[in-house]
Amino acid sequence: xxxxxxxxxxxxxxxxxxxxxxxxxxxxxxxxxxxxxxxxxxxxxxxxxxxxxxxxxxxxxxxxxxxxxxxxxxxxxxxxxxxxxxxxxxxxxxxxxxxxxxxxxxxxxxxxxxxxxx
Numbered sequence: 714x715x716x717x718x719x720x721x722x723x724x725x726x727x728x729x730x731x732x733x734x735x736x737x738x739x740x741x742x743x744x745x746x747x748x749x750x751x752x753x754x755x756x757x758x759x760x761x762x763x764x765x766x767x768x769x770x771x772x773x774x775x776x777x778x779x780x781x782x783x784x785x786x787x788x789x790x791x792x793x794x795x796x797x798x799x800x801x802x803x804x805x806x807x808x809x810x811x812x813x814x815x816x817x818x819x820x821x822x823x824x825x826x827x828x829x830x831x
Contacts, residue, residue: 717742724750727795729788730766737765759799766792 721728724746735745752758766789773782793800 715743717746720746725753726750726762727788727791729784730762730792733766733769733785733788734762737769753796759796760801762796763789763792763799763801 720743721731724731726734726746726749731742731746731749734740734749735742738745738748740748749762752762755761766785770782770785770789773779773785
């Protein structure tokens with residue numbers, strides 16, 4: 714029997730990234746691992762994964778679940794560092810779209826933006 718750990722090892726995503734896909738799509742973790750692996754091999758797939766994680770962050774903030782939003786933000790940062798082809802530059806940058814909606818203070822917004830742009 715294939716376990717979640719087996720699927721994670723084969724899909725090219727971290728457990729947090731797979732869990733974010735599962736949360737966004739409302740599917741089991743193993744199905745999310747398969748979907749993530751499929752998307753990574755599509756031209757626009759990494760961008761779709763990035764958008765899923767970004768949407769999850771916004772949902773967590775909308776329900777005032779800051780702890781979960783922080784976990785998802787770390788998953789997004791990891792995903793962007795491992796899959797640079799998914800990064801958007803310029804005015805449409807996902808970090809720039811997330812930070813103002815995160816209701817962080819101005820200092821925190823600057824820290825988030827500067828740390829993710831490295």
